Every structure is written in structure tokens, then in C-alpha cells.
Amino acid sequence: MSVDINELALPDGQIVSDPEEISKLSSDKFTEAIEETSQPLAVIQAKSVEDVQAAVKFANQNQIPVTARGAGTSIVNGSAAEKGGFVIDLTQLNKILEINIPNQYAVVQAGVLNSDLDDEVRKQGYFFSPDPGSKRISSVGGNIATNAGGMSSLKYGTTKQSVVGLQVVLADGRLVELGGKTFKNNAPYDLTDLFVGSEGTLGIITAATVKLLPVPFGNPVTGLATFNDMKQLSVGVQNISGSGLYPSMMEALNKTSIEALDNLEKSDLGKGGAESLLIFQLDVAPAGAVDALKKILAKSGALQVNVTDDPDYAKKIIKIRQDYYQAEAAYGRLIVEDVAVPLSKLPELADFVENLKFTSKVTAFLGGHAGDGNFHPNFAVSKEYAETPADVNEAINKIFKYVQSIGGTISAEHGIGDLKYQWVRPQLGADVVELQRQVKKAFDPNNILNPGRKV
Amino acid sequence: MSVDINELALPDGQIVSDPEEISKLSSDKFTEAIEETSQPLAVIQAKSVEDVQAAVKFANQNQIPVTARGAGTSIVNGSAAEKGGFVIDLTQLNKILEINIPNQYAVVQAGVLNSDLDDEVRKQGYFFSPDPGSKRISSVGGNIATNAGGMSSLKYGTTKQSVVGLQVVLADGRLVELGGKTFKNNAPYDLTDLFVGSEGTLGIITAATVKLLPVPFGNPVTGLATFNDMKQLSVGVQNISGSGLYPSMMEALNKTSIEALDNLEKSDLGKGGAESLLIFQLDVAPAGAVDALKKILAKSGALQVNVTDDPDYAKKIIKIRQDYYQAEAAYGRLIVEDVAVPLSKLPELADFVENLKFTSKVTAFLGGHAGDGNFHPNFAVSKEYAETPADVNEAINKIFKYVQSIGGTISAEHGIGDLKYQWVRPQLGADVVELQRQVKKAFDPNNILNPGRKV
Structure with a gap:
């Protein structure tokens, strides 16, 4: 690299070139399964918009790849740096x-x-x-x-x-x-x-x-219901959706997730053979909502049903959802995936995830946002493995392929980052990928902005 | 034009070349103030997606401009045809x-x-x-x-x-x-x-x-309130918004609009000197909404207040809003404009519209969607004029300029069409317009799709 970085006029300390410091800012903070990390040339600690402009202009003139970095909490290695590139750290633009x-x-x-x-x-x-x-x-x-x-x-x-x-x-x-x-x-x-x-x-x-x-007017209505399986839960979700009650949250968890929560909380959510759990909230609750929801859930074949407008009881229900990641993490190092499927496909997706076979020590969970079809197939991998076992990576790939085959998407709310771009082309098709490339070219003709993000 | 249109292989009747028929499909149905209409080469009556593909492919190969046309109800001459071009009429793709x-x-x-x-x-x-x-x-x-x-x-x-x-x-x-x-x-x-x-x-x-x-659960809550002026109405809108009651509709009308409605309905909405009117609905109404709204409106200085969950009474209130265009149209041929401003700027916009001076016979109205800052400055022009008087066009231009000066937009929900594109550049600036052109180029490198829509 023949670039003289001193020509970039920024004050001392804003251009970090210490390899160890750079390394820390060259990938996601929490993505543990990063396949490869490239060493960038420098990290630019931006303190003003002008700093960002100066760094990007310099990079563009010198064909240096640029990766913008926020808090680094992507879990698809969205903050993966480019070899020989600039990382522009935006955390100090925090006003x-x-x-x-x-x-x-x-x-x-x-x-x-x-x-x-x-x-x-x-x-x-x-x-x-x-x-x-x-x-x-x-x-x-x-x-x-x-x-x-x-x-x-x-x-x-x-x-x-x-x-x-x-x-x-x-x-x-x-x-x-x-x-x-x-x-x-x-x-x-x-x-x-x-x-x-x-x-x-x-x-x-x-x-x-x-x-x-x-902030919504009045008391929210909050509820929890268990079902025999995801198919039955899906009936409940459809019926609540169709009721016009407009829940602000509708979360589904599968049977391994229930077991994990019962282990953590010493609770009995799995009572009566419940293999699926629904937690929901209406932040704006019309009069009669509590009774209506109870009726809908009974009609939908729910086992245990709790619906309340009591704020203290609501907190206990919400806490179950909040504790979910902790409950899963008790089983090992957690790999969190993110897909969406058409609403009615939840039971099929749950079956698919639950029928995955592993030879390594891993537990597969499925939970997520049932109301909009966005689910997280998560994997708790035994901490005895230094690297993610091959069968877990294979399982993830199988899920992506399956999700695409039923009209879903391999990214719902986490992005593509550095880990999923090979799945974009099969999902979008060559013509749409070509359009995307033309759009990219319109904005970044020299291809300096995250150029490794191949679509 | 050296193109032989017979080379476009579509069945008889689908390629309309009768000048009179073409003329009817070369501009908006209801936009009366169309400055110029260009005569296209032909109208393609598409009966299938393949017809559209064939026509567009042919046009692209022969550098023929293409204008897609739906029902023709744009009011910014969105369906303006291009001289020597194709109009592709999509109305038969109606399944x-x-x-x-x-x-x-x-x-x-x-x-x-x-x-x-x-x-x-x-x-x-x-x-x-x-x-x-x-x-x-x-x-x-x-x-x-x-x-x-x-x-x-x-x-x-x-x-x-x-x-x-x-x-x-x-x-x-x-x-x-x-x-x-x-x-x-x-x-x-x-x-x-x-x-x-x-x-x-x-x-x-x-x-x-x-x-x-x-369809939302339960009965909606519907209401009407009058105020001394738009400034006071704006206080009411802010207070309803801030209450977290999430109205599904919040419509404001100014003093000329009230007069027009009172004339049409033989009503007395202007009672007590009311110079602004608010009509609103909550399609999902939390318990206590009726009382809460009454309190909010009283606190906001409303004159007349009606809030109801009675469906028959609600219908009467909604009918007032539905009759609004008819009420305005009684004053002349109606020109409907469309702008949006930051929420708190409604009183200023109302003042600006109400202070416009005309020498021609025209009545200016202001009404619209107060909850999202989208207003329609409308002008009822005396039918004695064959063309829109110059001072009305000047007034519209003044409004656009004013709206842009207070952080608003010259199109909120009607688009740019053929009538507003000269306002895009001052609003977006040269750099953003350049980006837009690059995007256009990425999708339409030969510039055949509505090429006259200059940004």
C-alpha cells in the first residue's frame, strides 16, 4: 500500500494505527463465529461530520476501502473491516x-x-x-x-x-x-x-x-398462552391477528425454549404437555379486550391462558420473554439466526428446526416475532468446542435453504453483513442482483464503501 | 418517426392509433389545468404482462418514450404522454x-x-x-x-x-x-x-x-371540534397526538371551508365565531377515550365539541368531511393542491393561504390531514374563466415557495407528475438531484420511461 496516511489531515489520536487497537475494531463485538477477519490500514475515530468527510474523500481518492462502524453489535459481522481499508468509528458522534x-x-x-x-x-x-x-x-x-x-x-x-x-x-x-x-x-x-x-x-x-x-394512553393488556404445539399456537396467532385487536407484541417460543425457561425460572410453563408458548401485549387496549382475548385463546385450543391488565402481573409475563436469551445461553455459546417466513408457515419452520439432527453437543431453539413471521433459530453450542461444529453450520445452511424454498427471507431484521451475502443471489435472482449492483454503482462508482459485501 | 409499429406483434385492437382515442388517454382524466398535452404515437391496451413486456422491449429497441397509465386519476398530470411515445394502458390488467x-x-x-x-x-x-x-x-x-x-x-x-x-x-x-x-x-x-x-x-x-x-375490534370513537382559529386548532391536534390515543384520522378545515360546508349543509359549524374545524376518529378506542378526548379538547380551547361512540352519530360527523369537496366545488372549478409541512407549522400555512390576495374570482380553501402535516390548499375558480387565471397560478407558486421555506414538501401524497417537477430541484438541491438521476440511469439507461419527468 503506497498511501501515505499522514496526508489525511486529522488531529493526533484520531487515526489509530496500532495493530492491536485496530484489530478490536475490525469485526463485530459479539459475533463469535467470525470466519475471517481482515486487518484494515487504520481506524478513524470521527469526532465530527467533517472528519468523516475528510476520511471518505481521502479514501475515495486513494482507492481505500471504507467500513463505517457504529456500536459493533451486528451479529452477521456487519462491522467486518476490509484488508488495507479504513474503519470509520462513529461512536463519538453521539449527540x-x-x-x-x-x-x-x-x-x-x-x-x-x-x-x-x-x-x-x-x-x-x-x-x-x-x-x-x-x-x-x-x-x-x-x-x-x-x-x-x-x-x-x-x-x-x-x-x-x-x-x-x-x-x-x-x-x-x-x-x-x-x-x-x-x-x-x-x-x-x-x-x-x-x-x-x-x-x-x-x-x-x-x-x-x-x-x-x-406513549400509548391507558393500561396495556398483556397475556400468555401455551399450546400443544406450534401448529396450534399458529391458530391462536391467526385468530388474535384477525380479531383487529392490533397487538404491539406477539412472541412465540418452541418446546426447547419452554424447557430452557422452566429450567431457569423453576417454572412450569410446559405443564400439560405444552410445547409452544405465546406472549403478547396490546399497548392500546380497547374496552373488552381481556375477555375477547380469553375467548379467542380458548377457541384456539390454548392450554394455560393468562390475560391481564394488571401492570404488576404484566411485568411477570414480560420478564419471561426478557429472560429467554439468558435461558438459552445456559446451554452453551449462543448462535442467533434471523429469518422471516409468510405468517402461516410458522408450524413448518418449527418442525424443520426441531427435526434437525446433530452429532455434536448443541441445542436448537426457535423463538421470535410470530405476528410478523420473523423467527430466530438459535443454537446453543457446548462450550467445549473452540469453533462452531460443522453440523451446526450445515444446519444453519439447511434452514436458509428451506426458508427460501417456502417464500421466506434469510434476513428479517439483522441484515446481511459479512456472513450472509452468499444467500442473497439465490433469494433475489440474477436480474435483481444486477439491479442492486447498478444502484450501488450509482452511489459509489469507485466501489470503496464496504466493497467486499458482494451481492 | 421511422418506426414501423406493425413490427410490434400484438393482436388487432390492442394498438390504438386513432388520434382522437389516443388523445383521450394522453393526460389525466380530471386535471383541468393541463398546460400542454403531447400526442403520443400509440396507446397499447395491455391485456397481459407479456403485452407490457413486448411493448416496452420494442420501445427500448426503438428509443420510443413510454408512459404507463392506470386509471388516469392523478391530479398532477401524472399520465401525461410523451410526444411520439407509447402510452401503455394497464386498466385491463384488473384481476x-x-x-x-x-x-x-x-x-x-x-x-x-x-x-x-x-x-x-x-x-x-x-x-x-x-x-x-x-x-x-x-x-x-x-x-x-x-x-x-x-x-x-x-x-x-x-x-x-x-x-x-x-x-x-x-x-x-x-x-x-x-x-x-x-x-x-x-x-x-x-x-x-x-x-x-x-x-x-x-x-x-x-x-x-x-x-x-x-378490521379493528370494537366501536370507533368519532369526534368534531371547532376552534377560534387554526392556531387554537393546532393546540388541539398537538394535545390529541400527545395523548397516545392514536387517532386513525385527524382532519382540519379552515374558515372558508367551514363557510362552504355551512352553505351546503345548512349547518352552523361556524357558530360562536369558529374559524377552524377538526374531525377525528379512533378506529381502536381504549376504555375512557370519549371522556379523555372531551377533556383534552376543553383544555385546548375548543368551542363546539362532540365526541361519540354511537355509530349513527359518527356517520353524521364523517359525512361532513366527505361532503367537503362538494362544498368547495359549489364555488367554482376546483384546483386541488397537496403539500406537507412540519406538524407545528399548520397555523402559519393557514395564515399564508388566507392572506393570499386575488383580483380574479376565486376562493382559497385549506383542509387536510392535520395529524401528519399534509394539507390541500384548494382553489375554486369561477367557471367564467376558460383558463386558470394568472393570479391563481401565482398563488400556487407562492405557496410552494413558502412551504419549502418552512421545511415542507411540495408533494405529500399526489406525486410530482408533469406539473411539479420544476419544484423538485430547489427542494432537494443539486447533489440529491444528481443522485436521483444516477438511480434513474441505473434502471433506465436509454431514458425511455417517462423521459420528460425531469428532476
Whole structure:
């Protein structure tokens, strides 16, 4: 590499070139199964938008690959650095620039943590609806770059639906503003939405205008129901959906997940042979909702049913869902996958995951957002293995193939990152991939932004 | 033009070349203020997707401009034909291909009328949420191409939020499927969303998979309130929004609109000096909503207040909003505009519209979707004028300029069409326009799809 990095005019300390420091910032924080990690040339610690512009401009002029990095909490190695490239660390762009309650938006820098924004606006009776499991540790910029979801996506959509405008550094270092401050905007094309989920390949998101929602009126209604199997649970989900009660959360867990929770909580969720569990909440509950839900669940063949508008009881139910990852992790090192299928295909997906055979010591779980067809097939791998056993990787590949065969997608809310791009082409087909490449080229003609993300 | 149109192998009758017939299909049906209409070479009456493919392929090979046409109900001359071009009429692609209740979607051809789909799925307890005023006469394809809105966009979003997948004929005649059948899908880029609102410039939408929503549970709560002025009404809107009651509709009308309604209905909405009117509905009403709304409105300084969960009374309130266009049209030929501003700017916009001075005989109205900042400044022009008087056109231009100066957009839910494109550049800026052109080029390298839509 014949580039003289000293020509990039940034203050001392902002260009990190110590190999060990660089290494820490060259991949995801928590993805344990990273196949290969490339050593970039340097990490740029951006303290201002101008720093990002300067670094990207320099990179573009010198054909240096650029990987933007938020909190590093992707679990598809979304923060994988490129060999000889720049990592631009955006964590210090962490200011909430404006909270505008009359206009129901906030303007935040990319590095602001999701929950820091959410906590702040809740003081004023509003909330930031995207609620990925990582919300306490992931940044708004990362949420946008990966179009992160969460439990409340069922009602409020993924991060995309919260993004009103973006500030973006283009591949040549120019700064542009996309979108605006209005909730309806038909001056095409909607480049704002195009950037949501683009994972650092079209430009670098440095700030965003996001929609704030008012905290719902009244008491939520919360419930739990168990069923004989996922097929029966799916009947319950369909019936609740069809009722027009508009749950803000509808989470399903399979039989291994129930066992794990019963082990952790010393509970008896599996009572009566229950092999599936549904946890749901209506954040806006119409009069009569509790009785209606009880009736719907009885009609749907539920075993155990609890529906309540008592806040303390609700907390206990929600805690079960919150403890789920901890319950799984007791079985080993956890690999979390992310797929979506058409709503009615949940029973088939559950069967498929439960029928996977392993010779290595691993437990497969299936849980997720039943209301929008987004499930996480998770694998707890015995800690005795230094690397993920081959049969687990094979099982994951089988699931992806199966999901695509039933009209699903290999990424619902986690993105493609460095680990899933080989699945994009079979899912989209050659013609659509070609269109995507043309779009990429329109924004990044020199192919410097995450160039290794092959579609 | 040296093209021999007979080389396009379509059955007799599908290629219309009679000038009078062509002329009828070369512009919007109802836009009366069309500045210029170009005579295309022919209208292609597509009876199948293959017809569209054949026509577009032929056009691409022969550098013939192509304008796709749905029901022709755009009011920005979105269906303006190109001189010497093809108009592809999609109205005969009008089949509902699939209604899939368990998976909560429908697959429809582009020419299906919005309300035909909606009527059909309501029989099964679901609805199609996009509700443009044109829903009885506009097609789903047109709704998608223009990202149409409506009253329920406040809660359910514009058409974009209902589109799950698209079937598109590309500029070279290839057919591609974008998106899929899942409600979450993070295999970037989201080309489905990019096509929504692209107004026939990136490809021709021939079919769509759209999300269906369950008809809400329980009785809606409906209300009406009057205020001294738009500033006071805006306080009411802010307070209702902030309450977390999540109205599914929140419509504001200004003083001339109230006068027009009182004239039509022989009512007394203007009682007590009321110069602004709010009509709202909660399609999912939490217990206590009626009392809460009454309190909020009293606190917000409302004059007359009616809030009800009685369905018959609700119908009377909703009818007032439904009659609004008829009330305005009694004053002359109606020109309907469409802008959006940040939520808190409604009073300023109302002042601006009400202070416009005219020497010609015209009445200016302001009404619209107060909950999402989308308003329609409308003008009833005396029928004695054959053409729109110059001062009305000037007033519209002044409004666009003003809206842009306060952070708004010159198109919220009607698109850009042939009438607004000169406003896109000042709103987006040269850099973003350049990006848009690159995107256009990626999809339509020969620039045959609505090439006159300059951005």
C-alpha cells in the first residue's frame, strides 16, 4: 500500500494505527463465529461530520476501502473491516442534536445509542419505537444501516418507518441531506428509505431525523398462552391477528425454549404437555379486550391462558420473554439466526428446526416475532468446542435453504453483513442482483464503501 | 418517426392509433389545468404482462418514450404522454390474483381499483388501508406509483407501508419480482420501496403483493371540534397526538371551508365565531377515550365539541368531511393542491393561504390531514374563466415557495407528475438531484420511461 496516511489531515489520536487497537475494531463485538477477519490500514475515530468527510474523500481518492462502524453489535459481522481499508468509528458522534416534541421528531447523530434517545424522549411522554434486543448497546445509526427490527415492529414497523430524514456522507466525501422533517414526502425517489438497510454500502449515515411516537394512553393488556404445539399456537396467532385487536407484541417460543425457561425460572410453563408458548401485549387496549382475548385463546385450543391488565402481573409475563436469551445461553455459546417466513408457515419452520439432527453437543431453539413471521433459530453450542461444529453450520445452511424454498427471507431484521451475502443471489435472482449492483454503482462508482459485501 | 409499429406483434385492437382515442388517454382524466398535452404515437391496451413486456422491449429497441397509465386519476398530470411515445394502458390488467387471509396479503394486478380490492377483502374481515380520496376510481398500481396517501395514512402510513412485493417490467422488457411475501425483509437494497412513488420512471409495475389489515375490534370513537382559529386548532391536534390515543384520522378545515360546508349543509359549524374545524376518529378506542378526548379538547380551547361512540352519530360527523369537496366545488372549478409541512407549522400555512390576495374570482380553501402535516390548499375558480387565471397560478407558486421555506414538501401524497417537477430541484438541491438521476440511469439507461419527468 503506497498511501501515505499522514496526508489525511486529522488531529493526533484520531487515526489509530496500532495493530492491536485496530484489530478490536475490525469485526463485530459479539459475533463469535467470525470466519475471517481482515486487518484494515487504520481506524478513524470521527469526532465530527467533517472528519468523516475528510476520511471518505481521502479514501475515495486513494482507492481505500471504507467500513463505517457504529456500536459493533451486528451479529452477521456487519462491522467486518476490509484488508488495507479504513474503519470509520462513529461512536463519538453521539449527540442528540434536537428533540422537537411539537413536530414529533428528534435529530440525532449516528452514534447515539437507541435507548439513550428512547430514555430521553420518554421523559416527555414520547418513545422511539425501534426496539432491537440490542437497544441498550446499539446505535441509532447502526439500527438504520441494518433496518433493525424488534418486538414492536409488529405494530410500528422496522426502523425504516421511524426514519424521516438522513444526513449522509457520499462516497466522494460530499455531505447531503435526504428526506426532511415532514411525515409525508413524495418528491421521488425516496433515497432515505433506500439508505435504510444499505449497511454502509451506499454512503455513511452521520445523522438522522427520526419520528417519535406518543406513549400509548391507558393500561396495556398483556397475556400468555401455551399450546400443544406450534401448529396450534399458529391458530391462536391467526385468530388474535384477525380479531383487529392490533397487538404491539406477539412472541412465540418452541418446546426447547419452554424447557430452557422452566429450567431457569423453576417454572412450569410446559405443564400439560405444552410445547409452544405465546406472549403478547396490546399497548392500546380497547374496552373488552381481556375477555375477547380469553375467548379467542380458548377457541384456539390454548392450554394455560393468562390475560391481564394488571401492570404488576404484566411485568411477570414480560420478564419471561426478557429472560429467554439468558435461558438459552445456559446451554452453551449462543448462535442467533434471523429469518422471516409468510405468517402461516410458522408450524413448518418449527418442525424443520426441531427435526434437525446433530452429532455434536448443541441445542436448537426457535423463538421470535410470530405476528410478523420473523423467527430466530438459535443454537446453543457446548462450550467445549473452540469453533462452531460443522453440523451446526450445515444446519444453519439447511434452514436458509428451506426458508427460501417456502417464500421466506434469510434476513428479517439483522441484515446481511459479512456472513450472509452468499444467500442473497439465490433469494433475489440474477436480474435483481444486477439491479442492486447498478444502484450501488450509482452511489459509489469507485466501489470503496464496504466493497467486499458482494451481492 | 421511422418506426414501423406493425413490427410490434400484438393482436388487432390492442394498438390504438386513432388520434382522437389516443388523445383521450394522453393526460389525466380530471386535471383541468393541463398546460400542454403531447400526442403520443400509440396507446397499447395491455391485456397481459407479456403485452407490457413486448411493448416496452420494442420501445427500448426503438428509443420510443413510454408512459404507463392506470386509471388516469392523478391530479398532477401524472399520465401525461410523451410526444411520439407509447402510452401503455394497464386498466385491463384488473384481476385480483390471490387473497391470502392466513398470510394477510393479496396479490393484485396493477389495474385493480383500490376499492374493488378493499370491498373484496372486507368480506373476510380485513381491509386495504391506503384510502386516497380517489379510491373508488383509482388503481392500486397508480396508488403505488404515486405512493398515494389518504386520511388513514396518519395511522397506517402511505401506500408504501402496504406494499410487500412488486412485479415490474424493466426498461428493457425483462420481468422481475421485487420483495416477497414476508413482512420483514432485510436483503438489501429495498428496491420495492424505491419503486413506490417512482411514477413510471424506473419500470412499469404490473402486479403487487399488498398487506391486508384486520378490521379493528370494537366501536370507533368519532369526534368534531371547532376552534377560534387554526392556531387554537393546532393546540388541539398537538394535545390529541400527545395523548397516545392514536387517532386513525385527524382532519382540519379552515374558515372558508367551514363557510362552504355551512352553505351546503345548512349547518352552523361556524357558530360562536369558529374559524377552524377538526374531525377525528379512533378506529381502536381504549376504555375512557370519549371522556379523555372531551377533556383534552376543553383544555385546548375548543368551542363546539362532540365526541361519540354511537355509530349513527359518527356517520353524521364523517359525512361532513366527505361532503367537503362538494362544498368547495359549489364555488367554482376546483384546483386541488397537496403539500406537507412540519406538524407545528399548520397555523402559519393557514395564515399564508388566507392572506393570499386575488383580483380574479376565486376562493382559497385549506383542509387536510392535520395529524401528519399534509394539507390541500384548494382553489375554486369561477367557471367564467376558460383558463386558470394568472393570479391563481401565482398563488400556487407562492405557496410552494413558502412551504419549502418552512421545511415542507411540495408533494405529500399526489406525486410530482408533469406539473411539479420544476419544484423538485430547489427542494432537494443539486447533489440529491444528481443522485436521483444516477438511480434513474441505473434502471433506465436509454431514458425511455417517462423521459420528460425531469428532476
